[in-house]
Amino acid sequence: MLRVQRVLDHHGTDPQIAHLDETAHTASDAANALGIEVGQVASSIVFRLPDDLPLLVITSGRHRVDTTLVANSLHIEKLLRADADFVRKWSGFAIGGVSPLAWTSPNVEIVIDIALADYDVIWASAGHPHAVFPTTYDQLVAITGATPLVVGI
Numbered sequence: 844m845l846r847v848q849r850v851l852d853h854h855g856t857d858p859q860i861a862h863l864d865e866t867a868h869t870a871s872d873a874a875n876a877l878g879i880e881v882g883q884v885a886s887s888i889v890f891r892l893p894d895d896l897p898l899l900v901i902t903s904g905r906h907r908v909d910t911t912l913v914a915n916s917l918h919i920e921k922l923l924r925a926d927a928d929f930v931r932k933w934s935g936f937a938i939g940g941v942s943p944l945a946w947t948s949p950n951v952e953i954v955i956d957i958a959l960a961d962y963d964v965i966w967a968s969a970g971h972p973h974a975v976f977p978t979t980y981d982q983l984v985a986i987t988g989a990t991p992l993v994v995g996i
Contacts (some may be wrong), residue, residue, distance in 0.1 A: 846935070846942075846944075846945035847860065847942045847944050847945045847969045847970045847974075847976065848860055848969070849945065850944045850945045850986065850988075851944070851976065854982075854985070854986050856978065856982055856986070858972050859976070860969040860973065860975070860976045861877070861966075861969075861975050861976065861977070862973055862974055863876045863877070863910075863948060863973045863974070864876070864973075865973075866972040866973055866977065867884075867940075867951065867968065867972055867973065867974075867975055868885050868938070868940075868972050869886075869903065869904075870884040870903075870904025870905075870941040871876065871904065873904070873966060873968075873975060874904060877966060877975070879963070879966065880905075880965075881904040881905055882903045882905035882958065882959075882961065882962065883895030883903075883904070883935055883959075883962045883964065883965050883966055884903070884904035884965070884966055884967075885901050885902070885903070885904075885955075885956075885959055885965045885966065885967040885978075885983060886901070886902050886903075886904050886968075887899060887900075887901055887934075887941040887942060887943045887967065887968055888900045888901075888902055888908055888941075889925045889929070889930045889933070889934060889938075889941060890908075890910070890913075890922040890923060890924070890925055891922070891923040891924065891925045891929055892922070892923070892952070893919060893920055893921070893923065895954070896950060896951070896952070897925065897929070897930075897933040897934070897948070897950075897951045898913075898917075898922065898951070898952050898953075898954070899934075899941075899943065899946075899952070899953045899954070899987075899989075900913060900953075900954050900955075900994055901932055901943045901953065901954070901955040901956060901959070901967070901983065901987070901989060902955075902956040902958075902994050902995060903956045903957075903958040903959045903961075903965075903995075905958065906958070906995035906996060907995055908994050908995050909994065909995045909996060910922040912920070912993065912994065912996075913954065913992065913994050916954075916992055916993070917952075917954070932948075933946065933947070933948045933950075933951060934946045934947065934948070934951075935948075935970075936968075936970050936971075936993065939972045940968050940970055940971045940972040940974070941968060941970075942967065942968045942969055942970040942991075943967050943968070943983060943987050944967075944986060945970065952990075953987050953988060953989040953990065954989055954990045954991075954992040954994060955980075955983060955984055955987065955989035955990070955991055955992065956961060956992070956994045956995065957991045957993055957994075958993075958994075958995070959980045959983070960980040960981075960991075962980070963979065964977050964978070964979065965977070965978055965979065965980060965983065966978075971995070
């Protein structure tokens with residue numbers, strides 16, 4: 844969480860990390876704990892690319908990532924599953940608390956679901972299953988350098 848707060852501070856954003864009583868392992872869990880629409884949850888899903896590098900897909904909680912759609916959009920053969928060790932190695936976070944910010948490896952491609960732009964405020968993991976932070980779509984794109992993309996239907 845401290846790494847995430849440092850990145851937020853570095854970029855001049857002022858959101859306070861919220862600590863939840865319940866876990867935010869899933870978008871539904873986070874939405875219920877925050878009293879928001881599930882679509883406002885910016886879930887960080889990690890995939891392995893064919894060259895064994897990570898792909899972070901920041902998706903709206905209102906749908907699942909369509910891996911074929913994303914692979915075709917990125918002009919790659921397919922997206923591969925990333926196991927817990929792969930996720931931790933690249934992101935520095937455990938599955939269930941992966942933040943879109945403050946990854947331990949700078950060598951990551953990031954795409955962001957354009958559906959998140961439908962909301963004034965979105966919530967993302969702060970690196971722990973009980974911690975989230977509010978942001979906007981534009982702020983998250985600016986901070987992460989993510990490429991906007993349709994990632995699900």
